[in-house]
Amino acid sequence: MKKRLKNRLSQFVSSEELTYIYNSYDVIGDIAIIRVTERSRKYSRIIAETIMNVQRNVKTVLAQTSSVRGDFRLRKLDFIAGQNKTTTVHKESGCLFSVDVEKCYFSPRLLYERMRVAKQVGNGEVFVNMFAGVGCFSIIVAKHSKAERVYSIDVNPAVFRFMQENVRLNRVYGKVVSVEGDAKKVIEKKLRRIADRVLMPLPEKAFEYLPYALLSLKKAGGWIHYYNFEYAKKNENPIEKVKLKVTEKLQSLGVTFTIPLDRVVRTTGPNWYQVVLDIKVNFCGHNNTRIHENVL
Numbered sequence: 001m002k003k004r005l006k007n008r009l010s011q012f013v014s015s016e017e018l019t020y021i022y023n024s025y026d027v028i029g030d031i032a033i034i035r036v037t038e039r040s041r042k043y044s045r046i047i048a049e050t051i052m053n054v055q056r057n058v059k060t061v062l063a064q065t066s067s068v069r070g071d072f073r074l075r076k077l078d079f080i081a082g083q084n085k086t087t088t089v090h091k092e093s094g095c096l097f098s099v100d101v102e103k104c105y106f107s108p109r110l111l112y113e114r115m116r117v118a119k120q121v122g123n124g125e126v127f128v129n130m131f132a133g134v135g136c137f138s139i140i141v142a143k144h145s146k147a148e149r150v151y152s153i154d155v156n157p158a159v160f161r162f163m164q165e166n167v168r169l170n171r172v173y174g175k176v177v178s179v180e181g182d183a184k185k186v187i188e189k190k191l192r193r194i195a196d197r198v199l200m201p202l203p204e205k206a207f208e209y210l211p212y213a214l215l216s217l218k219k220a221g222g223w224i225h226y227y228n229f230e231y232a233k234k235n236e237n238p239i240e241k242v243k244l245k246v247t248e249k250l251q252s253l254g255v256t257f258t259i260p261l262d263r264v265v266r267t268t269g270p271n272w273y274q275v276v277l278d279i280k281v282n283f284c285g286h287n288n289t290r291i292h293e294n295v296l
C-alpha cells in the first residue's frame with residue numbers, strides 16, 4: 001500500500017517533496033487518518049484523494065494535527081476529503097467496534113497485542129481491563145477465550161457509551177461488564193481480590209496504578225499485563241529500563257513475582273518504545289492482606 005501510495009503521489013509531487021510526506025497512515029473502519037508535517041500540509045488533499053483511489057473502502061480522510069494527549073488520550077483531527085464524519089465501525093479479529101475517532105482513543109496497531117493477550121486467558125478466568133477504551137481488548141478476550149467475566153473500565157463518558165454499544169454489537173452482554181469511572185476508585189469499591197488477570201493498557205498511568213492492579217488480583221495472585229512508554233538511547237535497552245522500575249516498585253511492596261514475557265509492542269517516536277511486561281504475581285505464602293494494606 002505504501003508503495004502504491006508513493007507511486008501515485010509521484011505523478012503530482014516532486015521526489016524531493018515526497019520525502020516530507022509520511023507514507024504510513026491508519027485505517028479505522030472506513031476512515032483513514034494521515035499525519036502531515038508543516039512541509040507536506042499543502043498536499044493533504046492530494047494525499048487524501050490518492051488514498052481513496054488506491055483503497056476503495058476508505059470513505060473519509062482526516063489529518064491528525066496534534067499528538068495524542070490528556071487523560072482521555074485524544075488527538076485533534078481535521079477533515080480533509082470524502083464524507084465529513086468522525087464515526088465508523090471497525091472490524092478486528094471477528095469483532096465489530098463502533099468508534100468516534102475524535103472522541104475516543106483507538107489504535108488499529110494493537111491488533112496483534114490484543115489477540116496475544118486473549119490467547120493466554122484460561123477457562124473460567126476473571127479479567128479486569130483497567131483502561132478499556134471502546135472495549136477492544138475486553139471484547140476480543142470475551143470472544144476468543146473461555147473467560148468467565150471481563151470487567152471493562154473507562155473514565156471517559158463518551159468512550160463508555162461506545163463500549164456499551166460494542167458490548168451489544170458483539171453479543172457479549174453479561175460476559176463483559178462495562179464500568180464507568182476511575183479505575184482506582186472502581187477497584188477499591190467493587191473489584192478487590194476478584195481477578196485472575198489485570199490489563200493496564202494506558203502507559204502514562206500504569207506505574208501509578210500498579211498497586212490497584214495488585215489489589216484487584218485474587219488472594220493467590222495472578223497475571224498483570226503492564227504497558228509503558230520508555231525512552232532508550234542507542235546503547236540502552238527499553239525493556240530492561242521498564243523492568244528495573246517495576247521490579248523496584250513491586251519489591252518495595254513486598255510482592256513475589258516473575259516476568260515470564262516482555263517485548264517491545266511498537267516504536268512510538270525516535271528512541272521511544274511501547275513495552276509490555278507479562279507479570280506473574282504470587283501471593284501464596286505471603287500475608288497478602290499486609291501487601292494490600294501497603295498498597296493503599
Ligand SMILES: C[S@@+](CC[C@H](N)C(=O)[O-])C[C@H]1O[C@@H](n2cnc3c(N)ncnc32)[C@H](O)[C@@H]1O
Nearest residue numbers: 071072105131132133136154155156182183201
Ligand atoms: C490507550 S486507551 C485504551 C485503549 C484500548 N485498550 C484499546 O485497545 O483500544 C486508554 C483509555 O483509558 C481511559 N482512562 C484514562 N484514565 C483513566 C482512569 N483513571 N481510569 C479508567 N480509565 C481511564 C481513557 O479514557 C482511554 O479511553
